[in-house]
Amino acid sequence: MKHISSQELRKARNNFWESKKHIYLPEASLVGGKESTAMFTIAGMQQLIPYLSGKKHPLGKRLYNIQKCVRTVDIDEVGDASHLTFFNMMWNRSLGDYFKKEAVQRSRDFLIDVLWFDPKKLSATVFEWDKEVGKDEETIGYRKDVGLDAERICALWAKDNRRSPGHHWPCGPCTEIFYRIGKWEPSKKSNPKSDEKNRLEVRNNVFMEYYRSEDGVLSKLPQQNVDTWMGFERMCKVLQGKETVYETDLFQPIIEIIEKHLKITYAGNEKRIRVIADHLRTSFFLINDGITPSNEGRGYVLRRLIRRMFYNLILLKELSQSESTKLIEEIMNRISNNFEGSFDIERPNHAVSQDAVELIPQERRVKNIISVLLKETTQFQKTISNGQKMLNELFEKNKKAGVIAWADAFKLYDSCGFPFELMLELANEKWFKVDQKEFNKEMEVQQERSRAGSKDMFKQWVDRSKYVQWMPPTKFLGYGNLHSENVKLLKDFEVNGQRVLIFDTTPLYGEWWGQMGDSGKVILEWGEELIIKDVKKYEGVFLHFVK
Numbered sequence: 001m002k003h004i005s006s007q008e009l010r011k012a013r014n015n016f017w018e019s020k021k022h023i024y025l026p027e028a029s030l031v032g033g034k035e036s037t038a039m040f041t042i043a044g045m046q047q048l049i050p051y052l053s054g055k056k057h058p059l060g061k062r063l064y065n066i067q068k069c070v071r072t073v074d075i076d077e078v079g080d081a082s083h084l085t086f087f088n089m090m091w092n093r094s095l096g097d098y099f100k101k102e103a104v105q106r107s108r109d110f111l112i113d114v115l116w117f118d119p120k121k122l123s124a125t126v127f128e129w130d131k132e133v134g135k136d137e138e139t140i141g142y143r144k145d146v147g148l149d150a151e152r153i154c155a156l157w158a159k160d161n162r163r164s165p166g167h168h169w170p171c172g173p174c175t176e177i178f179y180r181i182g183k184w185e186p187s188k189k190s191n192p193k194s195d196e197k198n199r200l201e202v203r204n205n206v207f208m209e210y211y212r213s214e215d216g217v218l219s220k221l222p223q224q225n226v227d228t229w230m231g232f233e234r235m236c237k238v239l240q241g242k243e244t245v246y247e248t249d250l251f252q253p254i255i256e257i258i259e260k261h262l263k264i265t266y267a268g269n270e271k272r273i274r275v276i277a278d279h280l281r282t283s284f285f286l287i288n289d290g291i292t293p294s295n296e297g298r299g300y301v302l303r304r305l306i307r308r309m310f311y312n313l314i315l316l317k318e319l320s321q322s323e324s325t326k327l328i329e330e331i332m333n334r335i336s337n338n339f340e341g342s343f344d345i346e347r348p349n350h351a352v353s354q355d356a357v358e359l360i361p362q363e364r365r366v367k368n369i370i371s372v373l374l375k376e377t378t379q380f381q382k383t384i385s386n387g388q389k390m391l392n393e394l395f396e397k398n399k400k401a402g403v404i405a406w407a408d409a410f411k412l413y414d415s416c417g418f419p420f421e422l423m424l425e426l427a428n429e430k431w432f433k434v435d436q437k438e439f440n441k442e443m444e445v446q447q448e449r450s451r452a453g454s455k456d457m458f459k460q461w462v463d464r465s466k467y468v469q470w471m472p473p474t475k476f477l478g479y480g481n482l483h484s485e486n487v488k489l490l491k492d493f494e495v496n497g498q499r500v501l502i503f504d505t506t507p508l509y510g511e512w513w514g515q516m517g518d519s520g521k522v523i524l525e526w527g528e529e530l531i532i533k534d535v536k537k538y539e540g541v542f543l544h545f546v547k
Contacts, residue, residue: 066089072305085279096223107177117202121186122148178201202234202235208224233250286302287368303376311419476505490502502544
């Protein structure tokens with residue numbers, strides 16, 4: 001396999017899918033609309049759910065893209081060799097056009113003919129079977145047709161080889177392609193089941209031909225779809241022959257800047273440098289999409305990322321304000337140059353209004369991102385300075401015992417925002433111990449309270465829940481019906497001056513998983529004609545917002 005840079009991979013991907021008559025779909029924002037049920041975009045599928053069920057896409061049936069995604073459920077794991085909070089997902093999709101045979105063939109062609117994968121190191125999984133769907137013998141046959149030996153194909157159960165964007169919506173069996181990592185050629189019987197530890201998933205094809213209803217019933221979709229994805233960072237790791245994504249050209253320029261400014265080496269400081277590089281990269285794109293640090297919701301996630309980055313920076317080397325400013329500016333400009341042209345697109349300006357759209361020059365965007373970061377790190381630096389004063393008082397107070405009580409440590413952490421990891425480092429320098437066992441117990445109690453509270457914090461429409469109580473789920477008439485008659489009006493009410501209608505059935509799609517809701521017109525039985533400007537779904541009930 002020859003070395004392929006991240007930019008070369010982007011170009012090769014574009015050329016290949018355009019040669020197969022696929023149209024580029026502009027990426028979705030990392031942030032959904034105000035009422036989006038998803039905190040961030042976590043997969044490329046979110047914006048396409050209606051079109052998988054039959055609605056015609058304005059760009060056609062063959063699409064490709066690279067979608068930026070953010071997942072923060074494993075934020076505390078970042079720093080190891082594999083976890084990231086920000087990543088790119090490459091995908092191509094067929095919306096009722098080609099299906100299994102063509103998808104398997106093109107996956108093979110892209111990996112072997114374009115990216116120079118060694119065919120002897122490839123293997124695949126297919127759908128085994130369950131009580132609803134039989135074994136995917138068809139895909140096994142197509143895998144063999146493109147040159148994959150039978151021993152390299154293994155079947156996995158539904159829990160491993162079925163994909164869906166949620167508990168309901170379109171779904172289907174998948175087939176995954178794995179690559180044998182390392183220099184040695186695998187044995188003939190090596191496959192993802194027999195040789196799992198040496199196999200890395202590099203591509204996935206999901207054959208979405210079913211629909212899972214809210215009550216769990218599986219039925220056939222009116223069309224057969226293909227949803228294919230590849231992790232961009234993971235592919236760079238494989239194509240550049242690196243042990244982790246942090247050694248690829250996506251991260252090495254950032255790491256080199258950190259080494260230069262801190263006068264340290266990556267070797268021996270991997271964990272903290274990885275945290276700094278990952279969190280700055282994620283913060284760059286969150287701020288670019290209109291998020292600013294705050295104490296709730298998406299803004300809180302961004303604040304946590306920036307602060308976690310900054311105290312890891314301090315633990316490596318305490319810099320002056322001007323030094324940290326130069327470091328952040330250089331890294332942000334480097335990220336911008338690396339992604340030039342891949343994020344400078346039209347998208348809603350969330351700070352202005354949901355409907356406003358403006359093109360912001362890349363240079364101005366980067367200046368704004370740097371400004372937000374510096375403002376937050378300056379504020380956090382004050383928090384750390386105040387916390388250090390209080391910690392020094394605790395050192396003086398407990399100098400005989402040489403131990404910081406868990407209650408004092410937790411108060412410093414919880415009330416003052418002083419990072420516990422930084423507290424431990426400073427205590428260790430003074431030969432002090434901190435009662436970590438009791439601290440962790442209290443932390444678990446707080447996290448449980450936080451999890452319980454987050455159900456309401458991040459739940460959208462909580463103020464409208466009383467209006468849909470006892471309402472039956474709205475029957476959605478599907479994407480083939482653009483109008484309907486004999487619809488029953490169940491409720492007509494206002495929320496903060498906004499008129500909302502609920503019907504027993506509707507042909508209009510309700511916003512879900514970041515996909516925008518439909519607009520339309522309704523004529524009530526007494527002749528009143530109303531414009532529906534938006535439709536949103538809450539607990540199975542479709543809310544029609546009147547203009």
